[in-house]
Amino acid sequence: MRVIDHPWPHMIIDDLLDPDWMRMLITFSEGCVSANQFGLHHFVSGTFSQDVMSGHACYQERLRSLLPALDDFFITRRQAQSVDFLSHVAVQPSGYQYRTHCDHPDKIYSIVTYLAPEHSHGTDLHVGEHDPACTTIEWQPGRTMIFAGIDDRTWHSYHSGSHSRATLCGFFVRAHTNPTR
DSSP states (O other): OEEEOSSSOEEEEESOSOHHHHHHHHHHHHHHHHTTOOEEEEOOBTTBOHHHHHHHHHHHHHHHHHHHHHHHHOOSOOOOSSEEEEEEEEEEOTTOEEEEEOOOTTEEEEEEEEEEOSSOOOEEEESSTTSOEEEEEOOOTTEEEEEOOOTTTOEEEEEOTTSOEEEEEEEEEETTOOTTO
16 A cells, blocks of 8 residues: 555555456456446345355445545544545546546545556546646556545546557445445
8 A cells, every 4th residue: 555645645555456357347348348338336135146246245344344544634624523425436438538626525535447458548536626637546457546525626638549448436425325326
């Protein structure tokens, strides 16, 4: 685990995902690309196989076990009495761009793991909304970036480049909200 403060606090963890589960998610995302089924694929019954859903339960448990460490590291964060966990696989087509933004105010922690392809563009971090990227989290399948969203501070953007892009996105959100739809 690497802890980085520039331009704002974030963590990088390589190989957080179980390798077999990650291969299942990559296979799923490749199927989505082949079928032109781009967008957010939420972990709800009927969307994924039972094996993928079992892997998701283990992933969710692992992230919940990280919550005390996240709370210790991210001193400045949005507050919540309790949190829920939401996640999805995001599959974007080539040429896709998501503007510079801060995450929704109900998101306490954002967790993004790069899945496929082997080579792509990671996440650009910005000092301000209209500033150019000051650093980029390098794309590497299995690499996870975690941050605590802060209004007007945790500016970031991403794009897919010349190939489609698949990521696993997890969020600890204020209980009983769903800002990911």
